[in-house]
Amino acid sequence: MTSATLETPALPSAIDPAPRPRRSTLSKLLRNRSALIGGIIVLVFVLMAVLAPILPIADPLKSNFLAIRKPPSELYWLGTDELGRDQVSRLFYGAQASLLAGIVSVMIALVVGIPFGLLSGWYGGWIDIAISRVTEAMLACPFLILAIAFAAILGPSLANAMIAIGLSAVPIFVRLVRGQVMSVKAEDFVEGARSVGARDMRIMFVHVLPNTLSPIIVQATLFMAQAIILEAALSFLGLGQQPPSPSWGQMLNVAKNFMEQAPWMSVAPGIAIFVAVLGFNLLGDGLRDALDPKES
Numbered sequence: 001m002t003s004a005t006l007e008t009p010a011l012p013s014a015i016d017p018a019p020r021p022r023r024s025t026l027s028k029l030l031r032n033r034s035a036l037i038g039g040i041i042v043l044v045f046v047l048m049a050v051l052a053p054i055l056p057i058a059d060p061l062k063s064n065f066l067a068i069r070k071p072p073s074e075l076y077w078l079g080t081d082e083l084g085r086d087q088v089s090r091l092f093y094g095a096q097a098s099l100l101a102g103i104v105s106v107m108i109a110l111v112v113g114i115p116f117g118l119l120s121g122w123y124g125g126w127i128d129i130a131i132s133r134v135t136e137a138m139l140a141c142p143f144l145i146l147a148i149a150f151a152a153i154l155g156p157s158l159a160n161a162m163i164a165i166g167l168s169a170v171p172i173f174v175r176l177v178r179g180q181v182m183s184v185k186a187e188d189f190v191e192g193a194r195s196v197g198a199r200d201m202r203i204m205f206v207h208v209l210p211n212t213l214s215p216i217i218v219q220a221t222l223f224m225a226q227a228i229i230l231e232a233a234l235s236f237l238g239l240g241q242q243p244p245s246p247s248w249g250q251m252l253n254v255a256k257n258f259m260e261q262a263p264w265m266s267v268a269p270g271i272a273i274f275v276a277v278l279g280f281n282l283l284g285d286g287l288r289d290a291l292d293p294k295e296s
Contacts, residue, residue, distance in 0.1 A: 035286015041279025101231035108166025117177025180212035
């Protein structure tokens with residue numbers, strides 16, 4: 001009797017390589033140089049705003065009539081304004097107004113725009129028609145003019161300027177969310193949720209909304225740059241931050257009267273607005289690439 005031999009399965013001549021893992025969003029974001037630069041710029045301005053009360057800088061509201069319109073020097077790095085106030089301190093505290101306006105206005109636009117966009121895209125019919133017509137009417141008005149109109153109705157203050165900017169941006173997010181919902185609601189997982197008896201509200205907020213967050217996050221980041229410009233514009237026109245509280249737009253409004261005598265008064269806030277807007281735009285573009293599922 002011959003002994004039974006154990007047969008070992010033949011090894012495949014070539015092993016299929018494991019699927020290449022998709023890079024995480026953070027990894028892709030860090031590999032994007034422009035996004036990294038934008039993130040650093042945004043972080044710098046956030047630190048300016050947060051650390052302004054802690055740093056050993058002058059009181060932005062304290063006047064010094066012996067140092068009116070002093071040029072940049074070792075004592076006053078960016079010079080002084082028409083009341084002798086230090087431009088460095090007003091620049092740092094002005095970052096608080098600009099970033100606060102951007103954050104609050106974006107939150108207002110999201111809180112109002114997302115529900116209307118969900119309802120419009122999910123239900124369609126007369127609900128979609130009504131919301132779309134109002135959205136199109138608001139979009140027909142130039143963005144800045146619409147913000148100025150809201151700010152003029154509400155009254156001049158930073159809080160009202162933030163509300164005006166947020167309400168002006170609502171149509172942008174309504175249209176974005178509506179389009180994303182109309183695309184996602186036809187997916188199989190939505191039909192599966194329906195088949196097990198899930199209600200519309202649960203499907204919209206648990207299944208549909210999370211799958212539309214990527215473009216919403218990108219749009220919110222890009223809108224931060226627009227909000228900073230709008231806050232500066234409203235403050236420049238006297239509809240935003242009110243004196244003596246510092247704001248970049250308000251600083252430019254004062255500086256325009258002293259362009260020949262003290263040109264340095266307009267340089268710091270102008271550059272701050274430009275760099276902050278550039279930082280948010282670069283970060284937003286980087287987020288768009290990092291959150292794009294087509295990018296490996």
